[in-house]
Amino acid sequence: MSMLPLVLMFVVLYFVMIRPQMKKQKEHRAMIDALAKGDEVVTAGGMLGKVTRMGDGYLSIELAAGVEVQIQRSAVVQVLPKGTMK
Numbered sequence: 567m568s569m570l571p572l573v574l575m576f577v578v579l580y581f582v583m584i585r586p587q588m589k590k591q592k593e594h595r596a597m598i599d600a601l602a603k604g605d606e607v608v609t610a611g612g613m614l615g616k617v618t619r620m621g622d623g624y625l626s627i628e629l630a631a632g633v634e635v636q637i638q639r640s641a642v643v644q645v646l647p648k649g650t651m652k
Contacts, residue, residue, distance in 0.1 A: 598639050601625065606646040609637055614651055 605617045615627035628634050
């Protein structure tokens with residue numbers, strides 16, 4: 567009987583913190599895997615750009631005309647709708 571509150575706290579912790587975190591990681595991994603050339607993305611540093619080249623672990627992103635940077639795939643935090651950047 568004395569273990570019941572401890573087990574109950576773990577169950578609540580699982581459903582409130584651990585499960586949503588795992589779901590978010592799974593969605594992020596799916597977004598990273600679905601990246602394609604020409605997608606407009608936002609990086610973890612806040613830079614907006616268009617994917618120009620793709621490698622296994624890295625992407626080349628064009629920030630402005632003639633300005634390309636290479637970033638890790640995991641640094642992409644959001645894929646923007648097409649035509650967002652002008």
